[in-house]
Amino acid sequence: TTNHLRHVESMASLPSGAGKISHLNAVILGEALASEENDFVFPSDDFSRQALIPSPHKYLEMYKRSIEDPAGFWSGIASSEFYWKQKWGDQVCSENLDVRKGDIKIEWFKGGITNICYNCLDRNIDAGLADKIALYWESNEPGFDAHLTYSQLLRRVCQLANYLKSIGVRKGDAVIVYLPMLMELPITMLACARIGAVHSVVFAGFSSESLAQRIVDCKPKVVITCNAVKRGPKTIHLKDIVDAALVESAKNGISIDVCLTYENQSALKKESTKWQEGRDVWWEDVVPKYPTTCDVEWVDAEDPLFLLYTSGSTGKPKGVLHTTGGYMVYTATTFKYAFDYKESDVYWCTADCGWITGHSYVTYGPMLNGATVVVYEGTPNYPDSGRCWDIVDKYKVTIFYTAPTLVRSLMRDGDEASCISNLVYTLKSPYVTRYSRKSLRVLGSVGEPINPSAWRWFFNVVGGSRCPISDTWWQTETGGFMITPLPGAWPQKPGSATFPFFGVQPVIVDEKGTEIDGECSGYLCVKGSWPGAFRTLYGDHERYETTYFRPFPGYYFTGDGCSRDKDGYHWLTGRVDDVINVSGHRIGTAEVESALVSHPQCAEAAVVGVEHEVKGQGIYAFVTLVEGVPYSEELRKSLILTVRNQIGAFAAPDKIHWAPGLPKTRSGKIMRRILRKIASRQLDELGDISTLAEPGVVDQLIALADS
Numbered sequence: 001t002t003n004h005l006r007h008v009e010s011m012a013s014l015p016s017g018a019g020k021i022s023h024l025n026a027v028i029l030g031e032a033l034a035s036e037e038n039d040f041v042f043p044s045d046d047f048s049r050q051a052l053i054p055s056p057h058k059y060l061e062m063y064k065r066s067i068e069d070p071a072g073f074w075s076g077i078a079s080s081e082f083y084w085k086q087k088w089g090d091q092v093c094s095e096n097l098d099v100r101k102g103d104i105k106i107e108w109f110k111g112g113i114t115n116i117c118y119n120c121l122d123r124n125i126d127a128g129l130a131d132k133i134a135l136y137w138e139s140n141e142p143g144f145d146a147h148l149t150y151s152q153l154l155r156r157v158c159q160l161a162n163y164l165k166s167i168g169v170r171k172g173d174a175v176i177v178y179l180p181m182l183m184e185l186p187i188t189m190l191a192c193a194r195i196g197a198v199h200s201v202v203f204a205g206f207s208s209e210s211l212a213q214r215i216v217d218c219k220p221k222v223v224i225t226c227n228a229v230k231r232g233p234k235t236i237h238l239k240d241i242v243d244a245a246l247v248e249s250a251k252n253g254i255s256i257d258v259c260l261t262y263e264n265q266s267a268l269k270k271e272s273t274k275w276q277e278g279r280d281v282w283w284e285d286v287v288p289k290y291p292t293t294c295d296v297e298w299v300d301a302e303d304p305l306f307l308l309y310t311s312g313s314t315g316k317p318k319g320v321l322h323t324t325g326g327y328m329v330y331t332a333t334t335f336k337y338a339f340d341y342k343e344s345d346v347y348w349c350t351a352d353c354g355w356i357t358g359h360s361y362v363t364y365g366p367m368l369n370g371a372t373v374v375v376y377e378g379t380p381n382y383p384d385s386g387r388c389w390d391i392v393d394k395y396k397v398t399i400f401y402t403a404p405t406l407v408r409s410l411m412r413d414g415d416e417a418s419c420i421s422n423l424v425y426t427l428k429s430p431y432v433t434r435y436s437r438k439s440l441r442v443l444g445s446v447g448e449p450i451n452p453s454a455w456r457w458f459f460n461v462v463g464g465s466r467c468p469i470s471d472t473w474w475q476t477e478t479g480g481f482m483i484t485p486l487p488g489a490w491p492q493k494p495g496s497a498t499f500p501f502f503g504v505q506p507v508i509v510d511e512k513g514t515e516i517d518g519e520c521s522g523y524l525c526v527k528g529s530w531p532g533a534f535r536t537l538y539g540d541h542e543r544y545e546t547t548y549f550r551p552f553p554g555y556y557f558t559g560d561g562c563s564r565d566k567d568g569y570h571w572l573t574g575r576v577d578d579v580i581n582v583s584g585h586r587i588g589t590a591e592v593e594s595a596l597v598s599h600p601q602c603a604e605a606a607v608v609g610v611e612h613e614v615k616g617q618g619i620y621a622f623v624t625l626v627e628g629v630p631y632s633e634e635l636r637k638s639l640i641l642t643v644r645n646q647i648g649a650f651a652a653p654d655k656i657h658w659a660p661g662l663p664k665t666r667s668g669k670i671m672r673r674i675l676r677k678i679a680s681r682q683l684d685e686l687g688d689i690s691t692l693a694e695p696g697v698v699d700q701l702i703a704l705a706d707s
């Protein structure tokens with residue numbers, strides 16, 4: 001078997017010895033050993049006893065089977081837990097992941113005929129969940145809420161599906177969705193899936209230019225939006241952004257016939273919304289008139305389900321394409337095991353459906369399991385930093401899934417992070433301890449590595465030292481969790497994503513692409529495919545192969561660095577390419593640079609990531625101005641505004657560093673390594689600068705560092 005399996009086998013012997021330490025002791029021990037790698041935190045016996053995977057032994061047994069017989073493992077789950085109109089052909093999986101052997105291809109359950117919306121709704125309703133709450137919706141404004149049962153949700157989905165069909169949306173057509181976290185967002189995704197249309201949700205924090213770029217790339221039949229949204233105290237006029245995007249995309253030859261607009265009354269009234277007769281249609285005027293049942297469009301497992309654009313290290317955003325069958329099986333199964341899902345759970349994921357986490361773990365994964373899902377429209381610290389725990393208590397949330405950046409910002413608001421015992425944490429976190437939180441039983445983290453001190457605060461304060469944390473490592477491309485604790489099985493190490501999910505074979509390779517074994521660190525790759533893997537980049541299979549499969553032939557390359565410790569635990573160390581992870585959002589340095597140089601007074605720009613206390617990474621931009629233009633505060637602001645307008649507010653640089661010149665090699669390549677050191681003020685670690693075309697620029701840059 002694989003190297004990896006050996007690691008897992010050796011670690012499976014761990015808890016028997018270590019398990020003798022009581023839960024409480026383990027936590028205290030954990031505190032004492034702060035930030036040490038061999039710092040175990042154990043799930044309580046009570047938790048493990050009721051867990052789906054109660055021990056590493058059980059995990060190992062299933063993991064082994066999933067690796068030795070992936071087809072048998074996944075087809076067993078696919079046929080017993082989902083509805084298929086027709087079973088797949090002879091081959092469960094057909095793949096080529098080796099560029100040396102021809103085109104990259106991944107197919108799962110090909111020939112199987114199904115529908116993911118049917119599996120989320122109709123199947124669960126038939127199984128008796130008609131009156132179970134599917135969605136709880138909590139408005140930005142405390143006190144305003146709504147909910148839908150599974151059967152009510154199905155009726156809403158069908159009405160929209162019928163409307164979409166009436167305007168000519170057919171199987172395979174793209175639909176662009178630019179909606180905030182209203183119930184209408186999952187409703188729209190499910191309605192598209194029901195009729196075989198391909199949704200492409202664009203996070204409603206992207207600017208009109210980014211939206212236009214996506215519209216031009218996927219040429220949708222319709223754009224679905226709402227008039228405005230409130231985020232905290234601010235009102236954001238989404239419809240105006242869409243209007244501007246539609247003007248922009250028309251210039252590029254793509255004109256949109258229908259812009260379906262939901263009236264988000266709490267944010268803005270109809271009368272105050274700008275309107276283009278003939279193109280714009282109020283959702284409320286048309287959708288409720290359609291029948292509440294709608295036949296399902298049965299699709300092949302390999303028919304596309306959605307496109308989601310994500311940033312890469314170069315060029316324009318990539319349209320990551322996911323198909324139906326494998327994604328369905330994978331998101332449902334990962335959700336179930338990584339959160340130890342039970343029918344009585346109330347699940348809240350704070351991610352927006354504009355990102356992959358909202359696709360796989362707000363909409364599809366939970367709904368496929370028939371879960372009750374909380375959808376929150378607003379910001380986590382509005383009206384104050386206790387809002388999340390207020391929501392947890394209000395809906396009796398049992399599984400709470402969020403991002404390290406949120407944990408850190410709430411921790412900062414209520415806590416100094418310098419604490420060493422549970423008691424001190426508690427006293428210093430009034431925003432948290434004001435609320436009971438006793439419904440919580442599992443916590444989750446995603447988006448970036450969670451630093452051990454944030455992990456501990458999350459575990460001790462938020463979860464009352466009672467709830468295991470599933471630190472889920474995965475990517476837009478992977479569709480679902482890849483490396484994650486299974487909460488009842490693992491002793492955890494704060495900051496480690498622990499072990500691979502069933503069917504996943506992570507490998508760590510060196511510069512040359514050679515697999516390295518034992519305690520090591522290097523580039524994280526994956527061997528073999530898994531059902532949730534993306535199948536291509538929309539319209540650019542070549543780029544798919546070049547970006548992900550050519551760097552280390554034979555493997556899928558993740559773009560992340562990773563180390564494995566002596567116990568086989570995985571520690572993600574962040575991106576090794578030119579992608580910056582800001583508050584869990586992927587931003588390509590190239591995108592920010594191209595936004596900056598579009599400013600008429602900017603001659604050149606180089607962007608690097610720097611450590612940031614709350615956001616994980618911040619954006620640090622070196623900017624060279626056009627000859628003769630003086631630096632000014634006004635110009636700094638206008639450069640930042642350019643980035644906000646072209647990408648979105650979340651991509652605004654934290655720092656502009658004026659640069660008379662940039663360090664380049666003689667062949668003209670910018671030496672980012674040096675820029676990173678200057679940005680993080682590690683000036684004694686600049687390394688060899690003699691190969692630069694003009695070594696003098698380094699001193700110039702250092703001199704201007706804090707001006």
Ligand code: WTA
Binds near residue numbers: 355560575581585
């Ligand atoms: C990072 C988000 C460490 C990683 C689901 C990855 C993480 C990128 C974790 C994907 C984690 C995500 N620990 N790093 N638990 N989760 N990442 O596509 O660098 O928005 O490559 O998908 O986020 O970001 P994406």
